[in-house]
Amino acid sequence: MTIDAPLDVRPAAVPPAAVNSLLMAPILPTLLQLAIPNTIAMFGTALVAVAETSYIGRLGTEPLAGIALVFPFVMLTQMMSAGAMGGGVSSAISRALGAGNRDRAATLALHAAIIGLCAGLFFTVMMLTLGRQFYSLLGGRGDVLEQAMQYSHVLFSGAVSIWLVNTLASVVRGTGDMRVPSLTLIATAIVQVAVGGGFGLGLFGLPKLGMAGVATGQLTAFTLGAIFLAWYLASGRSRLKLNFSTFTFQRDMFFDILKVGAVSCLSPLQTVLTILIFTKILASFGTETLAGYGMGSRLEFLLTPIAFAFGVASVPMVGMAMGAGLVARARQVAWTAGAASSLIVGLIGVVVAIWPALWVSLFTSDPGVTTAANSYFALAGPAFAFFGMGACLYFSSQGAAKVGGPVLAGTARLLLVGLGGWWLASSGAPAWTLFVLVGAAMVVYGLGTALSIRLTRWGK
Structure with missing residues (x-):
């Protein structure tokens, strides 16, 4: 059995178990096949944090203290978009596919993208207007606070990219495909380290932008990741093809995602x-x-x-x-x-x-x-x-x-x-x-x- 093989397209009358190997395959081996790519991708993401801390440390003590103020909010953004709302997205799409309703799954994917877009804009507005107050409450003062703001302003100006990457990756995961989201996140991590280190420390002949340069790495990487996943879903190469021409807003689609994602x-x-x-x-x-x-x-x-x-x-x-x-x-x-x-x-x-x-x-x-x-x-x-x-x-x-x-x-x-x-x-x-x-x-x-x-x- 190959987990990443495309799902068969068959008449709706055919029982879902006949068209979806995830409903029939042995549980533990299938879980392991699905979990290994995720493990590699998540470890890659974790190592990015270690690398980022390393070259921020080269900028001085104040930048290190500044990133400590911003980190809880970065973690909150990632956890909400990938694990919480992302889980709601994957859940809704997988339940629709399990019931044999591909059209509903495709429509859910577009509604999920809208949720990701709106949530990203919310984080951008919140952190650009209230970020200084949040970091001050955590004890940020003087140059430490300014270093935190340099990083925060650049990063959260692109919060939409973070939300869209994790939302669209969750759409693909909901079809049972873990390979493409994992490879995308690994590539995103590599770009983030290279661009962030280059602009942060002034490597490879690039201008040294300090904390703003480090944040530029994450902003660039997630923007490219969002563009790729949007193209992948729209091109028909995924197990679920998005159909923009027939899209209409449907309240129950939002509810199906949010009843899990919002609570999560x-x-x-x-x-x-x-x-x-x-x-x-x-x-x-x-x-x-x-x-x-x-x-x-x-x-x-x-x-x-x-x-x-x-x-x-x-x-x-x-x-x-x-x-x-x-x-x-x-x-x-x-x-x-x-x-x-x-x-x-x-x-x-x-x-x-x-x-x-x-x-x-x-x-x-x-x-x-x-x-x-x-x-x-x-x-x-x-x-x-x-x-x-x-x-x-x-x-x-x-x-x-x-x-x-x-x-x-x-x-x-x-x-x-x-x-x-x-x-x-x-x-x-x-x-x-x-x-x-x-x-x-x-x-x-x-x-x-x-x-x-x-x-x-x-x-x-």
Whole structure:
């Protein structure tokens, strides 16, 4: 079986299971085939952040501090467009294809592009008008604030490109094709590093534009990526050809996407808030403790692509099964993906809990920071499995258009970290208790998401 082979075009009377291999193929091998390209692409994207941080560091301390102010909002933009609203897009299209309705799937794709365009414009207006106030609230002052604004103005002036790349990639993923979106994201990452480094540092004879030049790399890369994916979908080379001549606005199409995507957007908000709140709390414990937590959170950032890869791979499989009325298969896909993600992420968590130096020694030799990082991994590392399971099942629930429970599980995690962290800090508890809290919050998130899926009825 070849996952990337075009779907057959057959009469609507033919049962969907007869025309779509994703409805009949063995679940685990199919998930692996779909997840591997996503994993490679997501790791490439994560490494871009590492490369970008590296050459921003060459610009000085103020630019490094400035990018730290902007990063949560960049992450929010990416998570909302790719994972939240993107999941809603893939879910709606895969359910339509599973029901054998190609015309509806193609129309949904055009409505998704409109949503991406509007959301991108919203982020542009919001960040260009309120960005300075946001960064000031996070503690940005003086030259650090100005460096943040240089990066932010250029980047968010092209927020539409970021939203369109992730939206159109989600359209293609909804058909079960993971290869083209992954290759597009890898190419985008390469362009971003080359152009951003060139203009940021003045390499290859290019003018040195500093932070504005670094942001130019991302703006250029995502603009080219959006143009390519739009051409790919319109040219008929994808499994779903867009038909602009027959397009009409249909309210139910927007609702079909937004009933999943809009609710899912709460999840990245919760994630960003959790990071900001916990970072603020840990800052009171000193630089070494905060840096030690930073070592741990950096690994979590690199492990997220694994959960994302399995989760995104499960969306079209779950969605098509739901569209075809195969509810039992949809649930089996979700549990298989969740177990695979939990096993891989959890194994890495156990390894760093036992041998933290494998990771920590890559970044620091400072005794205080090393001690704090070792404590974090020993206490929170074993809970990584629950994080991997919860993050993956969140995506699977998007395929079934049942995201309320996983979002509530994310809310529980946020409240536990926020209220629990505040209570521990105010009562003078040692720093290691906060690391226990992080692990406990992961357990609550994973088990809460699994329980919500177990108790939620899928299907009509």
